[in-house]
Amino acid sequence: MNRFAELLDRLAYEPGRNNKLRLITAYFRETPDPDRGYALAALTGALSFKHAKPALVRGLIAARADPVLFALSYDYVGDLSETVALMWPSALMREHDGKPPPPTLTDVVTTLRTLGKAELPAQLARWLDELDEIGRWALLKLVTGAMRIGVSARLAKTAAAALGDKDTHDVELIWPGLAPPYLDLFAWLEGRAEKPVNRIPAPFRPVMLAHAIEDADFARLDASDFTAEWKWDGIRVQAVGGCDEHGNDASRLYSRTGEDITSGFPDLLPSLRLQESSEVTLDDSRKPLRTFRHQAFAIDGELLVVREGRVQSFNVLQQRLNRKTVTPRLMKEFPIHLRAYDLLDDGDNDLRELPFDDRRRRLVDFIAALDDPRIDLSPQVPFATWGELAAARADPAAAGTDADAVEGIMLKRRDAPYLPGRPKGLWWKWKRDPHVIDAVLMYAQRGHGKRSSYYSDYTFGVWTEADGNEQLVPVGKAYFGFTDEELLRIDRFVRRNTTESFGPVRHVVHEPDRGLVLEVAFEGLQRSARHRSGVAMRFPRISRLRWDKPPREADRLETLERMLASAAAARSA
Amino acid sequence: MPAMRPQDILMPVAAGLCCKPGGFHIDPVRPVDRAVITHGHSDHARPGHGAVLATQETLDIMRLRYGDGFAGATQAISYGEEIRLGGVSIKFHPAGHVLGSAQVAVTHGGVRIVASGDYKDVRDPTCTPFEVVPCDVFITEATFGLPVFRHGDAACEVDKLLASVALFPDRAHLVGAYSLGKAQRVIALIREAGYGTPIYLHGAMAKVTQYYQSRGIALGELRPARGMKKADLAGTVTLAPPTAIADLWTRRFPDPVTAFASGWMRLRARARQRGVELPLVISDHADWDGLTRTIAATGAGEIWVTHGQEDALVHWCTTQGLVARPLALVGYGDEDSEEDDAAALGEEGGS
Numbered sequence A: 001m002n003r004f005a006e007l008l009d010r011l012a013y014e015p016g017r018n019n020k021l022r023l024i025t026a027y028f029r030e031t032p033d034p035d036r037g038y039a040l041a042a043l044t045g046a047l048s049f050k051h052a053k054p055a056l057v058r059g060l061i062a063a064r065a066d067p068v069l070f071a072l073s074y075d076y077v078g079d080l081s082e083t084v085a086l087m088w089p090s091a092l093m094r095e096h097d098g099k100p101p102p103p104t105l106t107d108v109v110t111t112l113r114t115l116g117k118a119e120l121p122a123q124l125a126r127w128l129d130e131l132d133e134i135g136r137w138a139l140l141k142l143v144t145g146a147m148r149i150g151v152s153a154r155l156a157k158t159a160a161a162a163l164g165d166k167d168t169h170d171v172e173l174i175w176p177g178l179a180p181p182y183l184d185l186f187a188w189l190e191g192r193a194e195k196p197v198n199r200i201p202a203p204f205r206p207v208m209l210a211h212a213i214e215d216a217d218f219a220r221l222d223a224s225d226f227t228a229e230w231k232w233d234g235i236r237v238q239a240v241g242g243c244d245e246h247g248n249d250a251s252r253l254y255s256r257t258g259e260d261i262t263s264g265f266p267d268l269l270p271s272l273r274l275q276e277s278s279e280v281t282l283d284d285s286r287k288p289l290r291t292f293r294h295q296a297f298a299i300d301g302e303l304l305v306v307r308e309g310r311v312q313s314f315n316v317l318q319q320r321l322n323r324k325t326v327t328p329r330l331m332k333e334f335p336i337h338l339r340a341y342d343l344l345d346d347g348d349n350d351l352r353e354l355p356f357d358d359r360r361r362r363l364v365d366f367i368a369a370l371d372d373p374r375i376d377l378s379p380q381v382p383f384a385t386w387g388e389l390a391a392a393r394a395d396p397a398a399a400g401t402d403a404d405a406v407e408g409i410m411l412k413r414r415d416a417p418y419l420p421g422r423p424k425g426l427w428w429k430w431k432r433d434p435h436v437i438d439a440v441l442m443y444a445q446r447g448h449g450k451r452s453s454y455y456s457d458y459t460f461g462v463w464t465e466a467d468g469n470e471q472l473v474p475v476g477k478a479y480f481g482f483t484d485e486e487l488l489r490i491d492r493f494v495r496r497n498t499t500e501s502f503g504p505v506r507h508v509v510h511e512p513d514r515g516l517v518l519e520v521a522f523e524g525l526q527r528s529a530r531h532r533s534g535v536a537m538r539f540p541r542i543s544r545l546r547w548d549k550p551p552r553e554a555d556r557l558e559t560l561e562r563m564l565a566s567a568a569a570a571r572s573a
Numbered sequence B: 001m002p003a004m005r006p007q008d009i010l011m012p013v014a015a016g017l018c019c020k021p022g023g024f025h026i027d028p029v030r031p032v033d034r035a036v037i038t039h040g041h042s043d044h045a046r047p048g049h050g051a052v053l054a055t056q057e058t059l060d061i062m063r064l065r066y067g068d069g070f071a072g073a074t075q076a077i078s079y080g081e082e083i084r085l086g087g088v089s090i091k092f093h094p095a096g097h098v099l100g101s102a103q104v105a106v107t108h109g110g111v112r113i114v115a116s117g118d119y120k121d122v123r124d125p126t127c128t129p130f131e132v133v134p135c136d137v138f139i140t141e142a143t144f145g146l147p148v149f150r151h152g153d154a155a156c157e158v159d160k161l162l163a164s165v166a167l168f169p170d171r172a173h174l175v176g177a178y179s180l181g182k183a184q185r186v187i188a189l190i191r192e193a194g195y196g197t198p199i200y201l202h203g204a205m206a207k208v209t210q211y212y213q214s215r216g217i218a219l220g221e222l223r224p225a226r227g228m229k230k231a232d233l234a235g236t237v238t239l240a241p242p243t244a245i246a247d248l249w250t251r252r253f254p255d256p257v258t259a260f261a262s263g264w265m266r267l268r269a270r271a272r273q274r275g276v277e278l279p280l281v282i283s284d285h286a287d288w289d290g291l292t293r294t295i296a297a298t299g300a301g302e303i304w305v306t307h308g309q310e311d312a313l314v315h316w317c318t319t320q321g322l323v324a325r326p327l328a329l330v331g332y333g334d335e336d337s338e339e340d341d342a343a344a345l346g347e348e349g350g351s
Helices: A004-013 A017-030 A033-046 A052-063 A065-078 A080-087 A107-116 A116-128 A133-144 A153-163 A169-179 A183-189 A314-322 A330-333 A357-372 A386-394 A394-403 A484-496 A557-572 B054-068 B156-168 B182-192 B201-214 B242-246 B248-252 B268-273 B290-298 B309-320 B337-349
Strands: A226-232 A233-241 A250-254 A276-278 A289-294 A297-307 A335-343 A376-377 A406-413 A427-431 A435-446 A455-464 A469-478 A498-502 A505-508 A516-521 A524-527 A534-537 A541-546 B011-013 B016-019 B022-026 B034-036 B051-053 B071-076 B084-085 B088-094 B103-106 B112-117 B137-142 B173-176 B200-203 B222-224 B237-240 B257-261 B277-282 B300-310 B323-325
Touching: A004 A017, A004 A033, A004 A133, A004 B268, A033 A107, A033 A153, A033 A183, A052 A065, A052 A116, A052 A133, A065 A080, A065 B156, A080 A133, A080 A226, A107 A133, A116 A133, A153 A169, A153 A357, A226 A357, A226 A394, A226 A427, A233 A335, A250 B242, A297 A314, A297 A357, A330 B201, A335 B016, A335 B112, A357 A376, A357 B156, A386 A406, A386 A534, A386 B011, A394 A406, A435 A484, A435 A557, A455 A516, A469 A516, A469 A534, A469 A557, A484 A498, A484 A505, A484 A541, A516 A534, A516 B051, A524 A557, A524 B242, A524 B323, A534 A557, A557 B201, B011 B257, B054 B071, B054 B201, B054 B248, B137 B290, B137 B309, B156 B173, B156 B182, B156 B257, B173 B242, B182 B200, B182 B237, B200 B201, B201 B222, B201 B237, B237 B242, B242 B248, B290 B309, B300 B309, B309 B323
Parallel strands: A335 A376, B022 B034, B034 B051, B051 B071, B112 B137, B137 B300, B173 B237, B173 B257, B200 B222, B200 B237, B257 B277, B300 B323
Antiparallel strands: A226 A406, A233 A250, A233 A297, A276 A289, A297 A335, A406 A427, A435 A455, A435 A505, A435 A516, A455 A469, A498 A505, A516 A541, A524 A534, B011 B016, B016 B022, B084 B088, B088 B103, B103 B112
């Protein structure tokens, strides 16, 4: 466990992707099976045990530390695992005094798998006694399922691939068929065994990603080489149909990273069970036998919530995300929908080598034959020149009732094959311009994680007239958008200009001539009964600090009202 | 005569901690007639006082920073030496914080108050070890006054640094450290670990480091980083003020590994926020265990807590049956003050 903890610790501080890779690969090289396999599982999120709830960890420390000191420490550190790891009373006994050696990662993972809920607290406490600060921190991150160390599953797989000088793509292709502690994978990577075969009947195909397009790029691109589609504000998924060797359905829904999210969307599953029928003539004179087979296919598309024929906002979709199971009520209230934009496999052929135009034609036919209300085709946006496309992007009313769910435009080269990763020049995303207003900082709170002990959560407001007075009314909260350096300056401003504190919230001076103006960018506005201002912003972030601007010159609520009205007008037009 | 109340001897005022019967202030933040100064960090030692009483080292460090006219008059006092001011006895004791740092014991009418300034109760090869002074009232700092701050053994942190130097012979190692005290302590610890090759210094640290050497503290061969060829700095260790390690200045080093020696490095957020890749938990302030251990050892029944995390330490004192209160003193140990300190020395030294 300590070697794994050391790795996590180094990774947490290492900003460079290549150095992270080197650290992980070195760990795989030095660490024996099965520890390294469980480490790979931990880094890729493939470990399955019931995670300890933060309340359990709080309970453990409550039995060992003064509650006031714990509360003050937690408020200061901002991270439960780290606070507990640092505060845990360290047993002074060392190995030679009869202290048991610290657990290995394998001990921890295998024990957690079978441990009863009632035994968990005592076991966790024993391990915490045996580990040092860093070991305790890593253990708590692991058991609470909140690693967040800036390593993606793909990066971990790349590091594993590097161990055997293999391509990440090769590891990703066989990945769905592998399971921790990946003995067969490491044996192959180290040249001791053949490449493991992916026996998953409905495998994930690594996805193709787009680059953000800049104004300057258009000059180099020919509009006739490209097709355009609306960019939907949902989540990217891959729906794969297929059956196992016994003929049972094995359809799967994968996230863009290849995570199996099928269990969260049982309402979509029936739509993925495509059956082909065929007749088998028996040699006697009986009637021919009709057999069914689950058809294989792979659709690349967007997962959305559609109510009464209308795509709902991302906020609504979020109710369905990150759930292992769903209730019938959730499925009824948030009906799930797949909007298809690519076909990677039609059951007979891998289509990824074909040009996009060909795949699109097959997709159109495929979706038509499917004839399922839960799966539809992402429409293309007709255009002849970049100017026409810009106009369509500025006003996506052509997307009809779903215009609100349009996040921008996707551009795809007509002749592009489907390539994993983010190849240059083939797919582009062209997001809508964000809205921007100037608002005044009103309240600040300390952040969590990296931002703990800094005032990094800001509530901001705009001017409005109330009871004959000019007043600031809060319109949103933002946690990011600023650089680390700007954070330091805002933090200092908050500390020096606090007028009152309410628990963790600092009331920051906001008068017409004293205060800080924040330029806030956001993606959209909605009416909201929950906010005093009556509006809610989508995805607000600080785009600039206006130290130069006096608060009295910040925007007014009327400006937001106008934005809402014009958005409504665009919808009804 | 009833016993003197402690608050009649020392009380916090806007200028700092004031001793009315003795007619002086301890570490005043505004110019006063008579100042008693615990140590040379700029938040405690400010210029412009009429007369200054401090250790010789503290006076020398003030002169280095502010020039000859930093005070109207000065008087040096040694550890263990006692002088009287207006019926009040003042005695200096080592605080173990930086070279010349002192605790000030003020005794009047049978009551002894110890103002400890900044202190640490762990080993430091560059200054006289901290001494526990029995007293009635102990005034303590609380920079690291939360039980999450446990600094561990500084020698292990230096081992971590040297292991990294061995692992990356093609990269330069830049160690951010406060210019006064921390930098010299880190160098001394590196030498104790057996590292004998020259260590490089940012220009801002040259003067104060030379002063340490002139006081007989062995730091081995030190060279200015300025003027070195980039390639020649591969595999070397350079110390620089905290502000410099995130600066354009670092571009003269080959693929630098950024380290930072500070008690704040105990918190991941602090290290990551600064872009530190190699956090070294080395502090010149007492950690939580040091603070609580020292408070108990003084035997004081009443504890006054100054700058830092007062709430937690005051709470702990009350759970131990001690009378404790925060002293609302402003102007000390604001998390950035020691960095401002480095910047001030940096201007003199250039880079």
